[in-house]
Amino acid sequence: MQLKSVISEISGLQFMVENLDLKSSVGKRFLLDTYIMQSANQINTELELVQKALHIINHKENSSLIDKLQTRLLHIRDINGSIRNVGNDIILDDIELFEIKSFAMIVQEIISLCYKYDQNIIDIPDLSGIVNILDPDKTNIPSFYIYDSYSESLSQLRRDIKKLKSEEFDDQEEKNRKLDTLLTKAEKLEFEVRVDLCKEIKRDHNNLEKALHNVAHLDIIISKALQADKYELCRPQISEEVTEYKALFNPEIKDNLKKQRRAYQPIDIKLNKSVCFITGANMAGKTVILKTIGLSQYLTQFGFFVPAKEASVTIVDKVMISIGDEQSEHNGLSSFASEMVKIDKMVQEAQKKSNVLILIDELARTTNPVEGRAIVNAVANILYENNIRSLITTHYSGLSNQCRKLRVKGLDKDIKAGEINRDNINNYIDYSLIEDEVGVTPHEALRIAQMLGINEQIISKAQQELIVVSDKVTDKGN
Amino acid sequence: MPFVKDIENYKSLSIVGLEKNTGKTECLNYVLSRLKDSHRQIALTSIGIDGENRDQVKQTHKPEIEVYEGMIYVTPELYYRKRKLVSEILDVSTQQTCLGRLVTARAKSSGKAMISGPANNKALKELIDNLHKNGVDTTIVDGALSRKSIGSPAVTDAMILATGAALSANIPQLVFKTQYIYNLINIDTVEKTLGDRLIDIDNGIWAITPDNLIVDLGITSVLMIERVKEKLFGYGTRFFVNGAVTDKLFEFLKNQKQIKKTEVIVRDFTKIFATPEVYYSYIKRGGKISVLQKTKLIAVCINPVSPDGYNLNSDELKQAMEEKLQLPVYDVKKI
Numbered sequence: 001m002q003l004k005s006v007i008s009e010i011s012g013l014q015f016m017v018e019n020l021d022l023k024s025s026v027g028k029r030f031l032l033d034t035y036i037m038q039s040a041n042q043i044n045t046e047l048e049l050v051q052k053a054l055h056i057i058n059h060k061e062n063s064s065l066i067d068k069l070q071t072r073l074l075h076i077r078d079i080n081g082s083i084r085n086v087g088n089d090i091i092l093d094d095i096e097l098f099e100i101k102s103f104a105m106i107v108q109e110i111i112s113l114c115y116k117y118d119q120n121i122i123d124i125p126d127l128s129g130i131v132n133i134l135d136p137d138k139t140n141i142p143s144f145y146i147y148d149s150y151s152e153s154l155s156q157l158r159r160d161i162k163k164l165k166s167e168e169f170d171d172q173e174e175k176n177r178k179l180d181t182l183l184t185k186a187e188k189l190e191f192e193v194r195v196d197l198c199k200e201i202k203r204d205h206n207n208l209e210k211a212l213h214n215v216a217h218l219d220i221i222i223s224k225a226l227q228a229d230k231y232e233l234c235r236p237q238i239s240e241e242v243t244e245y246k247a248l249f250n251p252e253i254k255d256n257l258k259k260q261r262r263a264y265q266p267i268d269i270k271l272n273k274s275v276c277f278i279t280g281a282n283m284a285g286k287t288v289i290l291k292t293i294g295l296s297q298y299l300t301q302f303g304f305f306v307p308a309k310e311a312s313v314t315i316v317d318k319v320m321i322s323i324g325d326e327q328s329e330h331n332g333l334s335s336f337a338s339e340m341v342k343i344d345k346m347v348q349e350a351q352k353k354s355n356v357l358i359l360i361d362e363l364a365r366t367t368n369p370v371e372g373r374a375i376v377n378a379v380a381n382i383l384y385e386n387n388i389r390s391l392i393t394t395h396y397s398g399l400s401n402q403c404r405k406l407r408v409k410g411l412d413k414d415i416k417a418g419e420i421n422r423d424n425i426n427n428y429i430d431y432s433l434i435e436d437e438v439g440v441t442p443h444e445a446l447r448i449a450q451m452l453g454i455n456e457q458i459i460s461k462a463q464q465e466l467i468v469v470s471d472k473v474t475d476k477g478n
Numbered sequence: 479m480p481f482v483k484d485i486e487n488y489k490s491l492s493i494v495g496l497e498k499n500t501g502k503t504e505c506l507n508y509v510l511s512r513l514k515d516s517h518r519q520i521a522l523t524s525i526g527i528d529g530e531n532r533d534q535v536k537q538t539h540k541p542e543i544e545v546y547e548g549m550i551y552v553t554p555e556l557y558y559r560k561r562k563l564v565s566e567i568l569d570v571s572t573q574q575t576c577l578g579r580l581v582t583a584r585a586k587s588s589g590k591a592m593i594s595g596p597a598n599n600k601a602l603k604e605l606i607d608n609l610h611k612n613g614v615d616t617t618i619v620d621g622a623l624s625r626k627s628i629g630s631p632a633v634t635d636a637m638i639l640a641t642g643a644a645l646s647a648n649i650p651q652l653v654f655k656t657q658y659i660y661n662l663i664n665i666d667t668v669e670k671t672l673g674d675r676l677i678d679i680d681n682g683i684w685a686i687t688p689d690n691l692i693v694d695l696g697i698t699s700v701l702m703i704e705r706v707k708e709k710l711f712g713y714g715t716r717f718f719v720n721g722a723v724t725d726k727l728f729e730f731l732k733n734q735k736q737i738k739k740t741e742v743i744v745r746d747f748t749k750i751f752a753t754p755e756v757y758y759s760y761i762k763r764g765g766k767i768s769v770l771q772k773t774k775l776i777a778v779c780i781n782p783v784s785p786d787g788y789n790l791n792s793d794e795l796k797q798a799m800e801e802k803l804q805l806p807v808y809d810v811k812k813i
Contacts, residue, residue, distance in 0.1 A: 025572075077572070095555060095581060098567040145566040145586060158564060162587055183562055 001318070003302055004032040009321055012295040015252040016304065020223040023073035026080070026212060027219030036301045038315055040238040046221075046303030047235050053121055053225035054305075065117045066222060072110050073219045079103050083212060087205050091194050094145060100201065100208070101134035102142035103127075107211050110218070121221055124214045125207035133200050146190045150197075154189040157182060224304055231255075233305035236296070239312035243297075243357075243389065244270040247309035250292040254307075265431045266308070269293070269406070271391065273314075275383045278393045278433070280408030281444035285431045286393040287323065289408075290359045293391060294321050297357055316357045316389070320346045323361040336366045343379060350386045358383060358390035365395070373398055395445075407436035411444060420451045482512040484776055485616060485636070490606045492525075492621035492631030492773070493638045496659060500642040501781030501810040503541045506620055508779075508810065509638070513618075514546035514588075521609045523552035524620035525631065526575050526597035542590035543620070549585050550614060552605060553593045554578045563589025568612075573601065580605070593620055603633050623748055630771075632746030637663065637773045640810070641799075642781030647788045653798050656778065658754040660803050662747035663775045668768040676718050676743065677770055683720070685713035686743075692718070700727040715739040725752045728760040738764040746771040778807045 007014050022028050037043045056062045082096040092100070104127040114120050135141075136149045148155035161182045169175035201208070227233065231251045247266035254264040267289065278286050296306040300313040322342045333341065343363070349356050363379060364372040373396040380400045383390045399405060409430035420428055425448070446466075450459050485491050493509065495502030513520050522545060545551050545563060553561075555570075555578030565583040573579065577594055596602045606617045621631030631637060639659065646652040667673060675692060676684070683697040693713045697706050700719060703726060710717075715736045719727070723744055731740050744750060746769050750757065761767070778799060782790040792809045799807045 077570075093559060094567055095558065095570060098570060143566045143568045143584070145564060145583075158587060165588060186564075 001036045002032065003034050003036070006036070006298060006319075007032070009319075010291055010294050010298065012250060012252050012291055013298050015255075016227070016295070016299065019227060020220075021070075021226050022219055022223045023070050024076040024078070024216065024219050026076060026078040026216045027073070027223070029078060030213070030216035031220050034302060036298070037303060038301070038317060040315060043238055043301060043303060043315070047305070049121060049221045050224045050228060050303065050305060051235055053221050054228055056119055056121070057225055057229050062117055062119055065113065065119055066226070068113055069110060069218070069222060072106050072113070073215070073222075075102070075106055076215055076219070077103065078212075080212065083205070083208050086198060086201055086208065089198070089202070091191070091198050092201075093194075097134060097194070097197065098142075098144035100130065101144050103212070104130040104134070104208075105140075105142045107215060110215065122214050122218050124218070125211045127204065127207060127211055129204050130201060130208065133197060146193050150193045151189055154186065154193065157186050157189060161186065228305035231307060233307055234309060234311055236300045236306045236308075236311040236313045238300075239314050241314065242270060242272060242312060243293075243314045244268075245293075245296065245306075245308040245311050248289075248292055248296065248311075249307050250288050250295070251307045253288060262426070267432055269433055271389055272404070273387050273389050275380050275388065275390050275392065275400075275403040277380070277399050277403055277405045278391060278408065279395070279399075279405060279436065280393075281410040282395075282448050283425065284408035284410045284429060286408060287361050289433075290321075290361050290391055290393055291323065294319055294357070294359050314389070316355050318349070318354065318356045319359070320349065320356055321359045321361075322346070322363070323359075334366075336364075339364070339366070347379065347382055350383050350388045353386050353388075356388065358388055360390070360392045362394060363392050369396065372396060376400075405436040406433040408432070409434055411447070422452050425451055482509060485509065485513065485618075486516060486518050488616060488634075488636040488774075488776075489610055490617045490619060490634035491636045491638065491776075492619040492634040493640065494621040494623055494631050495640040496623065496656065497641075497645040499644040499781070499785045500640045501779055502620075502640040503543070504781065504810040505638060505640045505779040506618070507544055509618065510544060510546060510549070513616075514549070518615035519548075519550065519613055521550040521552065521614040521617040522593060522620070523595035523602075523605065523617065524593045525602060525622050526554070526577070526594045541592075543593050544588065545585045545591050545593075546588045547585050550582060550609065551585065551591060551593060552580055552582045552595055552609075553591060554580055554595075557592040557594055558583065561589065561591040563587050563591060565591075582609075595619070599630055599633050606634070630746050630748040632748055632769075632771045632773045634773055636776050638777045638779060639663075639775060640779045640781065642779075642810075643784035643788055643790050644781065647784055647790070649790060649795055649798055652790075652795070653802050654754070656799065657802050658757070659747075660775065660778075660805075662750055662757075663773065665747055665767055665769050665772065667772045668743050668770060672743075673770045679718065679720055681720050684718040685710075686716040686718060687714045700724060703727055703730050711736060716741045716743065718743040719749070720745065722749050722751045725756040728752050728756045728765070731765055732760045732763045740764075741766040741768065743768050743770065745769065746773075775805065778803060778805055779810050780807060781810050783811065 003017070007017055017031070022031065037046065057066055077099055079099045082092060082099050085092055085096065107124060107127045108131055111124055111126060134144060136147050146154070148158065161179065164175070164179055164182060246268050248269060249264050249266040257264050269289065278289060280286050292307065296308065296311065297313065297316065297319050299306045301315065306313070322339060343360070346358050350358070364375040376392065376394055376396055377400040380392060380403050384400070384403055409432050411429055446459055446462055493502060493506045510522065522543065550568070554575050557577060558581040564586040566586055567581055567583045569582040571580040575594070575597060580595065596605055602619070609617050619631060619634050623631070639656070641652065641656045643652070645655055672686065672690065681698065683695045683700065685693045685695055687693060695709055697703065697709065699721065700723060703710070719742060723742060727742070731737060731742070734740070742765070744767070780795055780799060782792045782795055792812065796807050796809060
């Protein structure tokens, strides 16, 4: 699975990738082409590099190195096509040779910068051989043409052309004819020079390829480190059993709140290799928790730091997410049907006992509560039996007893009437999670609707309705 | 030709032909030949043609220009590969034009090359600024007056106009038509504070209220002007028209009672596609016009020979032109 294929699955991931301060287009391409990592070793190697770069950023004397490297990276072009042509023995034209030369010169600058600061993030192959080939006059300027010094006969021919051009001819036609002959000859000689140059460059083909790859990687590492610094992300520890976050936050939402001068309340959460329900009132941030956990899982396995104070993450083969807010009218299915298709795929993986992380937001919420609850418990039990690490958010009560339940604290402070409204309600919600033994979801929908200033009639009529229902229940009990 | 010395004082100069075969290429070649011994760094580029027009891409009738040793020139990859001179690549742009990326190169020998360049004003301006930053004193732009190109030569500081028998085979007519363009080039700029606010608007018709507010009238094209009459004067009598201005708008405005207070602001003179008769009658009725960008016309070149073989009297034409325009006029065949 490549980053570009999962990037749209969770909005937060798109946000993180778009917020990377990548300087080169080749860095962007490489990043989107990265495959999700499934070995702890691989992930740790990448995270180690980010840590190294972060260390440089936070080190006063060296921090200017990052600026300087980024300035160089800005000038890196994606010369993948030209490099491929070198490998395939295609003779490059002046423009391609120019690109290779300027690329090689920037690479040499990057290498010498790292040397000067005595800091090495990634090994980049030395391309001084290519610079020497393409800069025969040692001008050290990243410009290029088929220099006179490549071929004595070409140089002589160019002098001849110049001389001929300055000569006066009675017959202009004759001059043009002569000129044409010389120009054709010069073209042939230039071509021969190019053939030789390409042969010489080809010896360094592997280094060239590796340099492009590693320069792109350097760009990615630096931008990941800068992002970690900017958003105060932490390096996730790779864990065998438990996925656990301390002070987990959603960077995109935190960023938005910050713009409105509001604070984000981070949460702690621990996930075993089993099912966990999250319950809580409306507006309690259940969906955000789900998305942020999916996001952090992806970030870890693509070698990013994660939005938490501390994190240990267990590697999975696949993250499977069902979030209700993605409509799929396109395929002609109702929201319930398309949800069930998704759930079906998840259950199939579960029954294979695959190593997956399953995240389901408000399972079966679009159908009637009786059958809805039955579906929730059925899915939860299957996941439980197969030891699948999974999170399900729901409003239903009467949840399967064997599964763990977490509840968002929500609005449990004493609040005076009229104190809360649509604009400040978020400030009154306690977003932290508590273990919930009972499994009765809080009935706060009407209270919240009232605070949001929803039509009074809806509230009062709904309340009457509730009284009728509970009377009936009591009658039956008697 | 004394104006060549003048050219060195400008950061950018465009050479514009009023019609095909009015001798623009001769004029450009002449200017370049005179500048070849200049101590100042000269760069050469052109206004590219819109990518939509496929025929324009396939056609390679584009005349070759003699580029002299030491000059810098900017042209797309496709043309660069067809050059007939030795030149050193200094830069390759990241942006694509329909003929490939733009190559900036310094001529190591003199020789012919086909020149094209950025297709829009913003990119052209950026290119000129960028060249200037990298040591170029004067950038010469092979310009075009045409609806096909969004790029306008008016972004350059100075301009030379090439006109001739191809435009009209009758001296008074030719002088009249050339003078019209001359008048358009000399339209005054709008006050700078307002101009800076209008420059980045890229579509539609806007009103400027007496309090200097800029209001989008929601009219996409002047072609629809008659259907939205009542909308037009809702916010005052000053209008900024982003696209082309045609006879239709002037005809409409000059017959309204507000005409004496009416002002039309256009991006630059190349956006005026009205016939001289309608334009002058709009001005006579009291209508005003101004531009955001203005260029300085420094000379006029004439080509007395038309492509169908008609030959005007060069001296007569030159004299008539100079009298009307109060500018140096040169015959490209004689210079």
